Amino acid sequence: MLETTRPKLVGASVKRVEDPRLLTGQGAYTDDFRPNGMLHVGLVRSVHPFARIVHINTAEAKRMPGVIGIFTAADIDGAAKPILATSKMKEYRAVPLPILAKDTVHHVGEAVVAVVATSRYLAEDALRKVEIDYEPLAACTDPEEATRPSAPLVHPSLGSNIALAREFVRGDVPAAMAAAQVRVKGRFRFFRKAALALESRSYLAEFNGGRRELTLHTSTQVPGIVRESLAELLDLPGNSVRVIAPDVGGGFGAKTSVYPEEILVCVLARRLGKPVKYTSDRLEDLSSTSQAFDEVIDAELGVAADGTLLALSADVTGDVGAYSVYPWTAAIEPVQVVSFLPGPYRLANYLGKVRGVITPKVPLGPYRGVGRPVSTFVMERLIDMAAVKLGIDPVAMRLKNLVREDEFPYKVASGIVWDRSAFIECLDAACQKADYAALRTMQHAARAAGRWIGIGIASYAELTGIGSKIPAAPGMPVNTGTETATIRIDATGAVTAIFGVASHGQGLETTLAQIVADDLGVRMEDIRIIQGDTAGRAYVTGTYASRSTVLAGGAAKLAAGAVREKVMLAASHLMEAAVEDLDASNGIIFVRGTDRRMTFKELARKVYVEFSRLPKELQQELEATRLYDPVVGTTSSASHIAMVEVDPISYQVHVLRYVVAEDCGRVVNPMIVEGQVHGGVAQGIGAALLEEVVYSEDGQLMTGSLMDYVLPSATGIPMMDVLHVEAESPSTLGGFRGMGEGGTIGxxxxxxxxxxxxxxxxxxxxxxxxATPERIFRLVEQASKQKR
Amino acid sequence: MSESAHIRVTVNGSPIECDVEPRMLLGDFLRTTLALTGTHFGCEHGVCGACTVIVNGDSTRSCLMFAVQADGGTVETVESLGTIDALHPLQEAFRTHHALQCGYCTPGMLMTALDLIRKRPLANDAEIRDGLSGNLCRCTGYQNIVIAVREAAKVIRASNL
Amino acid sequence: MKPPPFKYLAARTLDEAIDALACSDGEAKVLAGGQSLVPMLNFRLLEPAWLVDINRIPGLDGIQDAAGSLHIGALTRHKTTENAPLIADAFPIVTAAMSHVAHFGVRNRGTIGGSLAHADPAAELPMLAMLLDASITTQSGKGKRTIAAKDFFRGSLATALEPTEILTAVTLPKLPPATGWSFEEISRRPGDFAVAAVAVTITQQGGRCTDARIALAGVGATPIRFPQAERTLIGQTIDAAMANAAAAIVRDQCEPQSDLQGSADYRRHLVGHLVARGIDVAAGARS
Structure with missing residues (x-):
């Protein structure tokens, strides 16, 4: 048989390479590693939201069985610099994040004392014997109050509780608002949320004193960023620090920041000369892993009589918690709310203001969608409010204002530029799939029968695959816009492709192999994808911000192209054929239209082992390293349609139907894309109906277990329909767009x-x-009171 | 009455005999003493189901049982199912239907699903959802898990005929 | 989140377990299914010196039909109760309620005695014990005791059990013929503890109510009955107005707490609706 066609793996629902190990219990998550002599860390965490540490007594704890050492901030003073998230944003105040709290604790759950013992059980026995005297300090837990001049300062050195402030202005909002026939406004609030990956954070440090080598296994999404941090904070050269993110049990953004415990285990491993592990339990996770949302938004939308959007204004106050996470800063969530608020719509006049306020709570950090679940909630509510007021169908209202095909690239009022993306096509496709007209008919019939059934639409756009020109977080001084791939064919003909991304459920070992296999002409099983490991890498970061398929996929294409070129040159010589006549597929190089063929294995052997027989210009390794920078990145977009029923007694919301149509450009693996959407939507439903981190007025965390922090279970998530609308991205290699976050945004x-x-x-x-039953209950009560 | 207990337990078909501290959770015993790290802890307070194993034929949260309580009994963990090269039909269905992403909840999900299929082989989707409702997954939105369990039940039923 | 150290006894007989409790100076906890006790240990909310494991005591489990009542051993697992034909025949309300008791895996291990002794005010089984006028049998060095359910639940997670006593069985007197029932529960997610649950039985003869029982869970510090509301139904022909009137009494008399799962007002609202509906269903579904 002649190989004249090349099977395309990109676009096929290839079964995942990761699955066999994960399904048979052979996955290796950080907590699964147990090197000889390993010690365990238990942490004494603050029970106060804001208090001065008066005295710490560790005497009794030190005498407990199995205890190797007990460490306070004073004991590790000088061993590591504190973590400091700086920003180029003008109105931003940086505050260092200590490894252990020094004189003051700033939120319930902040680590104060580290107990190192021979087992986690013994560490927990001992940490209960540590005595800490606190002097509680007054603080505002309400961000509005915290901005008043008289409010006590959480970090007096900053001179203010306002960590950041920013404003976006375009056009003339007051004039446009005045000219608007209809104005709708509201005070919107999205309460605090946890990312809640099922694997809680876990870190294992090993320090080889003889080689001065530090190896950290960490449940991070960003091994590269962690390595740069460790080198800087511990004053080690990068070539002495290796950070490995092995199998990681979900992240959803909360594992993209550098955590104090990550530094702590390294400090302790270096100090004690033994491997040191810390694995947070669920209570610790809920009281120390970065959280999301927690914004109040006063917003107003001005609309013309025909439904045209005229002006939008918003004032956002974000409760950013006690510290600024590294490297994203406390700005990332609230600022993105105002950056993305105008959404995928044509809008000439915009005024967006944002403040991030420090309170004694767990720091806010990136969470799946960052800012956009909140901005989309506000904007889509405003559009529906306006549509109701004008008597226009919400679909028609959106179709009227979505940026049209001929208007791309479209610069949003906040400065973001939308790349050509299928805004309108997605909404059309979703309506068609859901049979929107039929849903409305069904709704009217149900309403006549006294049932509370509603239909909701959300359209949104997001920047994905962001390149070097735009920081992934506003003002962030770290480059997150490049990705480097090294692809190598070794002497056995096997292919190794090395990336800086760090898969934690996305299946990148599969999708990247699909891309490499297609572009090189080899089989999936010939390829090993290495990712989540900084060894030997010049500069890498990890997986976040819907970047990995776009950036690593692009880098894969560049590097695979370069290696293929070398392969074809060698093959041309070995097979005595012109390069133009050669092709490769399924691990075989062949001369088109003939039966002349050679396997990659044969070619590799001739190149490496029979090296001296090759002409000088072909004496080279079959390897290439290429950096890819999509510069500004690209735009992903989608429309969601939900049909819900509210129980008129319990006020519980049941999702009856859910349709997503989205444009993520060329789909590498439809099965994986759909899975990402399913999971994203499930988290979004959780955010909309169930999940809430609750603090008492005096700053105590009320949701410290999974009994209180309520996640969606299998009974609460409906079957969903997911449609792909493939508009190829004009600005990324391969036409890929990012799609890891969208479900949670819409x-x-x-x-x-x-x-x-x-x-x-x-x-x-x-x-x-x-919209918990409790909140709906209150709204219904209020409404019935007003009626009376 | 003693501070360390001697136990005999059959884990994945192999007899094990050793001393354990009474407070050692079954999950920790499996993970540390036996190095069967396929069983994962997700909450250690009985809510998430990630640590589910099958004890004496019943799916059980291994964070809510002490190893010493398994004395004389049998324990099946995810490691007792198929191998990398020959997956169990349930594992195969999870792979085919993309019922896992990060894989962390997966071993507990598989063991619960296995118990469910053994006891209620004809469960419909709603019953499958109910049966799995004590196992939290943060990645998949459950849709593909429900499909995988439904399809695996068919295969397992057919192979038993 | 690891349990504190404790000494452990796997008792082989009830006497051995009772002796151990007697010797422990009140520092022992009885370990049955462990589905509530072990989380509390893992959080170190409890640090008992001893755990007395009763799982290996023969004869502590099982359901027996005894003249006019069902006798359920303390170690009877929820899965057994859920699937037992004896229960389904005599107490279909219990069978229906069992599907609300946590989840599949928890029901494999959790026990009826453990649930009653734990006495979570939002749990189903303590509420059913109240509804069905259960009597709870305990044993200690001093001998056997039988405690009526209404005297057993003393507060949130508090019961009449002495530290040296073991709950050994619960006895459910059978309902009169022609008794209809209803069980309704609202929880954040299926399987969670009740935000509010309502159980009702209505016995009717010749179109008139001869017995009525209304019990709530999740509302207040203990599961609770409402004799005054129940009395308003007895002797009456039950219609929607009667149901609403009785429900109004329950709604006014209940003393719900506010917590993360819902405010007192919301719970009161639920109670009003669920009790009215419960009476309707129980009265209409008479056998």
């Missing part, structure tokens, strides 16, 4: 609109999420 808005629609006969608007 779902809260779609659910909020659907619940509002369901309750519209009562005149109820859902402007606070999560």
């Amino acid at each position: 779902a809260p808005a779609a659910i909020a609109n659907a619940v509002s629609d369901a309750l519209s006969p009562l005149g109820i608007e859902i402007n606070e999420l999560p």
Whole structure:
């Protein structure tokens, strides 16, 4: 048989390479590693939101069985610099994040004392014997109050509780607002949320004193960023630090920051000369892993009588917690709310203001969608509110204002530029799939029967695959816009492709292999993808911000192209054929239209082992390293349609139907893309209906277990329909767009609109999420009082 | 009454005999003493189901049982199912239907699903969802897990005929 | 989150377990299914000196039909209760409620005695014990005791059990013929503890109510009955107005707490609706 066609793996639902090991219990997560002599860390964490540490007594704890050492901030003073997230943003105040709290604790759950013992059981026995005297300090837990001049300062050295402030202005909002026939406004609130990866954070450090080599296994999404941090904070050269993210059990953004415990285990391993592991338990995870949302948004939208959007204004106050996470800073979540608020719509006049306020709570950090679940919730609510007021169908309202094909690239009022993306096509496709007209008919019939059924739509756009020109977080001084791939064919003909990304559930070992296999002409099983490991890499970061398929995929294409060129040159010589006549597929190089063929294995042997027989110009390794920079990145977009029913007694919301149509450009693996959407939507439904981190007024964490922090379970998530609308991206290699976050961006808005629609006969608007039964109960009570 | 207990337990078909501290959770015993790290802890307070194993034929949270309580009994963990090269039909279905992403909840999900299929082989989707509702997954949105369990049940039923 | 150290006894007989409790100076906890006790240990909310494991005591489990009542051994697992034909025949309300008791895996191990002794005010089984006028049998060095359910639950996670006593069985007197029932529970997710749960039985003869029982869980510090509301139904022909009136009494008399799962007002709202509906269903579904 002649290989004249090349099977395409890109675009096929290839079964995942990762699965056999993960399904048979042979995955290796950080906590699964147990080197000889390993010690365990237990942490005494603050029970106070804001207090001065008066005295620490560790005498009794030190005498407990199995205890190797007990460490306070004073004991590790000088061993590592504190973590400092700086920013180029003008109005931003950086505050160092200590490895252990020094004189003051700034949130419940902040680590104060480290107990090192021979087992986690013994460490927990001992940490209960550590006595800490605190002097509680007054603090504001409410961000509004915390901005008043009289408010006590969480970090007096900053001179203010306002960590950051920023403003976006375009056009003339007051004039446009005045000219608007219809104005809708509201105070919107999205309460605090946890990312809650099922694997909680875990770190294992090993320090080889003889070689001065530090190896950290960490449940991070960003091994590269962690390596740069460790080198800097511990004053070690980068070639002495290796950071490995092995199998990682989900991240959703919360594992993209450098954590104090990550530095701590390294300090302790160096100090004690033994491997040191820290694995957080769920209570610690809920009281120390970065959290999300927690913003109040006062927003107003001005609309012309025909539904055209005229002006938008928003004032956002974000509660950023006690510290600024590294490297993203406390700005990442609240600033992205105002950056993305105008959404995928044509809008000439915009005024967006944002403040991030420090309170004694767990720091806010990146979470799947960053800012956009909140901005989309607000904007999509405003659009529906305006549509109701104007008597325009919400679909028609959106179609009227979505950026049209001929208007790309479109510069948003906040400065973001939308690349050509299928905004309108996605909404059309979602409506068609859901049979929107039929849903409306069904709704009317149900409403006539007294049922509270509603339909909600959300359209949004996001920047993905961001390149070097735009920082992934506003003002962040770290380059997150490049990715480097090294592809190597070794002497056995096997292919190794090395990346800086760090898969934690996305299946990158599969999708990147699909891309490399297609471009090189080899089989999936010939390829080993290495990722999540900084060994020998010049500069890498990790997996976050819907970047990995775009950036690593692009780098893979560049490096694979370069290696293929070398392969074809060698083959041309060995097979005595012109390069133009050669092709490769399934691990075989062949001369088109003939039966002359050679396997990659044969070619590799001739190149490496029979090296001296090759002409000088072909005496080279079959290897290439290429950096890819998509410069500005690209745009992904989607429309979601949800149909919900609100139980008129329990006020629980049941999601009856869910459709997503999205444009993520060329799809590498449809099965994986759909899975990402399913999971993203499930998290978005959780955010919209269930999940909430609750602090008491005095700053105590009320949701310290999975009994109290309520995740969606199998009974609460519907079957979903996911449609791909493949508009090839004009600006990325391969036409890929990122798609890891979108589900979580669209779902809260779609659910909020659907619940509002369901309750519209009562005149109820859902402007606070999560829309728990308790909140809906209060809204219904209020509405019935007003009626009376 | 003693501070260390001697136990005999059959784990994945192999007899094990050793001393354990009474407070050692079954999950820790499996993970540390026996190095069967396929069983994962997700909450250690009985909510997430990630640590589910099968004890004496019943799916059980290994964070809510002490190893000493397994004395004289049998324990099946994810390692007892198929191998990398010959997956169990349930594992195969999870792979085919993309019922796992990060894989962390997967071993507990598989062991619960196995118990469910053994006891209620004809469960419909709603019953499967109910049966799995004590196992939290943060990646998949459950859709593909439900499909995989439903399809695996068919295969397992057919192979038993 | 690891449990504190404790000494452990796998008791082989009830006497051995009772002796151990007697010797432990009140520092022992009885370990049955462990589905509530072990999380509390893992959080170190409890640090008992001893755990007395009763799982290996023969004869402590099983369901027996005894003249006019069902006798359920303390170690009977939830899965057994859920699937037992004896229960389904005599107490279909219990069978229906069992599917609300946590989840599949927890029901494999959790026990009826453990659930009653733990006495979570939002749990189903303590509420059913109240509804069904269960009597709870305990044993200690001093002998056997039988405690009526209404005297057993003393507060949130607090019971009439002495530290040296073991709950050995619960006895459910059978319901009169022609008793209809209803069980409704609202929880954040299926399987979670109740935000509010309502169980109702209505016995009718010749179109008139001869016995009515209403019990709540998740509302207040203990599962609770509402004799005044129940009395308003007895002797009456039950219609929607009667149901609403009784529900109003329950709603006014209940003393719900506010917590993360819901405010007192929300719970009161639920109670009003669920009790009215529960009475309707129980009265209409008479056998």
